Amino acid sequence: MFEPNKKIPCVYMRGGTSKALFFNDKDLPTNEEERDRIILSAFGTPDRRQIDGMGGANTSTSKCAIIKKSDRPDADIEYDFGQVDVNNPIVGKTMNCGNISSAVGPYAIDEGLVPATEPMTTVRIFNTNTQKIIVSQVPVKDGKAMTEGEFAIDGVPGTGAKITLKFMNPQGAASGKLLPTGSPKDEIVIDGKKYEFSFVDAANPVIFVHPEDFGLSGTETPAQFNALPNCGEICRILEIIRGTGAITIGYAKDLEEARIHSQTLPKIAFVTSPVAYEAGSGEQIKSDRIDIVGRLFSVGMKMIDAYMGTGAICTITAANTPGTIVNDIVGKQKNSHQIDHVRIGHPWGVMDVFADLAIHEDGSYEVLSGNLERTARRIMEGFVFVRA
Structure with a gap:
């Protein structure tokens, strides 16, 4: 057991549109249960306000990364991602986060886990959750990862140094299959109504x-969605569809187990054809700026404010998979079967x-690889005090 008020070295970092506590693997106990207790205490979970910890009371700011040097010939470092539940004592480990992945390279460079090479350092990252390689290109100056730059992403104020991520061979990260059901489209009947979906x-x-199957336009912001009088009923149906997917890939034996123990995966998303809408920032998004409108849901069936990096990788892969809902939408917009760039209209703007x-x-x-351009920044470094 760890002692009360133990202090653990950590770094608080923003990666893309998310934030996480970063730990060096050597600073945590090897026992997984003890690790989870430290992480939960550090975030102040379970508590919907996370008032006694570093969590920000939502899934985008309740994330952690554990980093160590790798002995693999194809990787420089290994990266464990944890999605910390706000309301329940759970550290989800079945998924990766694309946004937080953008901060892994800068962390590794600044901590001396990877030699800094100017002007650009390549960091080969092995994500243990998905057993996949991510290649990160990090701008470096004076031996440290650069923070300042001219690159901007919607959902983050200001600009920063551009970090490029390549998610190598992203297919089958959780199930081993690109199409877990074997089909690009499927149907499920709930309360006598058919719902079409693509599981990628x-x-x-x-x-x-399709948001239209739920009486929605697909352009709703999280606040607008939460204010709907039938929001609870829509979420109930979405959870049945999502839970059925969890059963399909072996993450749960029934819907109740999926609801309780497989909240992180699979994700569920609304996607629809480009239409003009007002983003949560107040910016007017014109339809000719985007190829698809997307809304992703996280733990507890909460629509997120931006778009997950791994969700974007899955979206462009689905766009290149004939017969999927995403392929139908994007292929029609681009009038092409070769789709190497997708502009996703999300609640806070546009993601490429x-x-x-x-x-x-x-x-x-x-x-062969799904690629993102993100920014990242070290916000705080020091110690987090954890409770027994």
């Missing part, structure tokens, strides 16, 4: 559904995601 597993598994593609003899395309 790339970087993280995501179930894409790219792909390196290979063409097969039958004319189909395979995503």
Whole structure:
């Protein structure tokens, strides 16, 4: 058992549109249960305000990363991601976070885990959650990862140094299959009504559904969605669809187990054709600026304010998978089967995601890597005090 008021070295970092506590693997106990207790205490979970810890009372700011040097020949460091539940004593470990992944390279460089090379350092990251390699290109100056720059992403004020991430061979990150059901589209009947969905597993598994099937436009912000009089009923149906997906990939034996013990995966998303809408920032998003409108949900069926990085990787992979709902939407917009760039309209603006593609003899395309451009910043370094 760890002692009361024990202090643990940590770094508080923003990566993309998320924030996380970063720990060096050597500073945590090897016992997984003890690690989880430290992490939960550090965040102040369970408590919807997380008032006695570092958590920000939402899923985007309740994340952790544990980093160590790697002995693998294809990686420099290994990275464990944890999604900390706000209301329950759970540290989800089945998924990765694309936004937090953007801060892993800068952390490793600044902590001396990877030698700094100017002007750009390549960091090969092995994500233990998905068993996938991420290649990060980090701008470096004077031996440290650069923070300041001219690159901007919607959902983060100001600008920063651009970090490029390549999620290598993202297909089958959780299930081992690009299409866990074996089909690009499926239907489920709930309370006598049919709902169409596409279940795609790339970087993280995501179930894409039509917002129109729920009487929605798909452009709703989280605040607007939460204010709907039938929000609870919509979330109930979405959870049934999501839980069915969890059963499909072996994460749960029934819907109740999926609801309690498999909240992090799979994700579920609304996607629809480009239309103009007002973002949560007040910015007017015109339809010609985007290829698809997307809304992603996180733990507890909460619509998030921006768009998950791994969700974006899954979206562009789905766009290159014939017959999926995403492929139908994006392919129609671009009038092309080769989709190496998708502009996603999310609640706080627009997110660009790219792909390196290979063409097969039958004319189909395979995503060799899904690519993101993000910014990251070290906010605080020191110690977090944890309670017994």
